[in-house]
Amino acid sequence: MEERKHLVASGDLIQAHTWKGLLEQSGIHVELRGEALLGGMGELPTQLHPVELWVGDAQCLQAQAILKALEVESPPWQCVQCHELNAGSFELCWQCSAERSESHNSPSGQC
Template identity: 30%
Template structure:
């Protein structure tokens, strides 16, 4: 299993999941109802789109890239980055790794 995207927007995660389903990539949304019930949106309780097979990560990222939008509602030219410490994927807008808090490389 591998986390792909974390977002407070569960509708967006559902849309991304439908794209992956159509491509035959098995995924699920972790913490979808937990966040709604507890109204806590921090750390591991955030809704997260996860891949069942880590080998699908590159293909899934490529499929979703054209559909991902920044907060300003326009397509972003920046790409996600891999943490040099834990090798976890992070959104381009993150300045530190969500998993281990290592700073984004320059």
């Protein structure tokens, strides 16, 4: 089985499905993770648990190029340790250096 890589995260389920559809039209297989958990979030902001798009290792660079052309970036995320808001491109909290929470599930982070 091919290793999967975390591509981008979105707090907006509709946006995540739009990106998935655009990538699949280009022949890239996309897996959405975290979609089923949104219903259990209740009143919490969706940014605390975004929907993640994962692609195969071999298609990761192609998928990044497609999303870059659309100027797609991960939304800001909140640190689970110090609760500081960080830019979507950061993998470590700028204040306490804790790892981004969804990075724990990522085999090797971004492509």
